[in-house]
Amino acid sequence: MEDVTYTLEFEKPLRELEKQLITLNQVSKESKVDVTSEIEAIEAKIDKTKMEIYSNLTPWQRVQLSRHPKRPYSLDYIDMIFTDFEELHGDRRFREDAAIVGGPAFLNGESVMVLGQQKGRNTRENLKRNFGCPHPEGYRKAMRLMEMAEKFGMPVVTFVDTPGAYPGIGAEERHVAEAIAVNIRDMSALKVPIVTIVIGEGGSGGALGMAVADEVMILENGYYSVISPEGCAAILWKDRAAAPQAADALKFSPEYLAKFGVVDRVIDEPMGGAHRDYAVAAQNLKTAIVDSLAKLQKKSTEKLLEDRYQRFRNLGEYADSAAMEA
């Protein structure tokens, strides 16, 4: 028997319809009764319901999509967008961190350095990937590879998908904050084009440590936030269950990110989320990356760095009464 694919809470109406559809398909297979018209009716209803649900997602519902266990991860996109990826490992200081993957690959035949934060699809994989929560070594490996890209004149593409850097004893002992800070600083001055795409979760400093780019993009159901909605809820509402309210208050959905200038473009996902059609999601992503790199590669290094500096220099909203008086 086929499984239901609409598993999130807000997808319940779809799940019910899907179950009916599965039953009808079963009936049509097992008996000679013609249920074609019933099937068509339910399919039409599914399409209509999909439209209703997915065109009105709340920020919290999109967070759930960004964390969907079937969502494509960095390695899925790398596989679909690039060719001949060779993964390089280790920070040359302490160890390999599998929560971040990276290495050279080819994009339409051109060599690029591609990096991504990598989640696991099941328990065994997540033990290895640490649920996509990098340790300091991951950030240091990422910077090592970005410096390699600079040395050999390769553009850099980074995929961001992390709940955040790992809050652990070892991570603190080896200064995860410093690792992130160094990446942020050194990416700001890296002499090759950098494109970042938030493909799922953009969890705070852990995301930013791989996201200081010339162009920052986000998939339609991704989020990029200073703190997780649960973390914010725990602090301000004293209750993690207030995460949906926190998700509203933090205004971290792609439309706001674009309005604030934090992201430069929002990439469409297939209806219902990237996991419902990997190929379409990857194609949309590839088109955006190719377009962006083509533009960036036309710039001189000097202009590239100045524009990148100004891009981040201008972020933030404040008032300056002295400037107004002057």
Next chain:
Amino acid sequence: MALFGKPQYSTVTVKKKDIPKDLWTKCPKTGEIIYNRVLKENLMVVPSSGYHFPLKARDRIASMLDEGTFEEMDMGVHSLDPLEFNATSSYPEKLKQNQDKTKETDTVISGMGTMGGMPVSIAVMDFRFMAASLGSAAGEKITRAIERGVEKKCPVIIVSASGGARMQEGILSLMQLAKTSAALAKLSEAGLPYFSILTNPTMAGVMASYASLGDVIIAEPEALIGFAGPRVIKETTQQDLPAGFQTSEFLLEHGLVDLIIPRGEMRDRMINLIKALYGSKKSA
């Protein structure tokens, strides 16, 4: 672990309610009762135990710069409410409460001055203001202080204390990490020294940006310094934290902090460091 030494027992028993609030303070380390005027004259450090209380940003600046040389800048830079943030209370209300409490507009006080006659661009975070959380206004003031270093070819000193990025400004707060760190790349490119002084507590976003990027990183004794909060780490890992975890001393031992300097020695030793790293350039 003998990090904090043995508690010393006070011979006088004083009930909390008997202590006039603004006259005496109890040392959290030893329980000793100290006359507030003594504490203030000693830069809020308990003379006998060496416990460092938070120091107001302006008092900090006065304690470090040559007397009368501080020229405050960017006083007009203040926070807005870009998210129209409303949780249990509104952000503008929260700002107002903190402004009334501290008589400051936000968490960073910055400007120019001299130390031992050498020019410095200085920015100091005041923990009393919303736990010195980093928002757009604070990020802008820090960035301008760094850019002033580049422009005036002088060292930059940032005295940090912070609970992290300011949630109420959401993603824009996070972007201040990038803005400030990128400015530090320029300062470094210009060959000018940046001194990062970490005070109790310096955590999260501030630590994951400028606070960790000093050419020299100095900590005050026994400050809490780290990325993730100890409670979060404990909950996530279900492990007991090592003794002295995330203290200045722990970070010195683990190689992040260059040196620990007690507040009373800070000015003299900073002047020494500035002379060493910058002094020879000054006359050039």
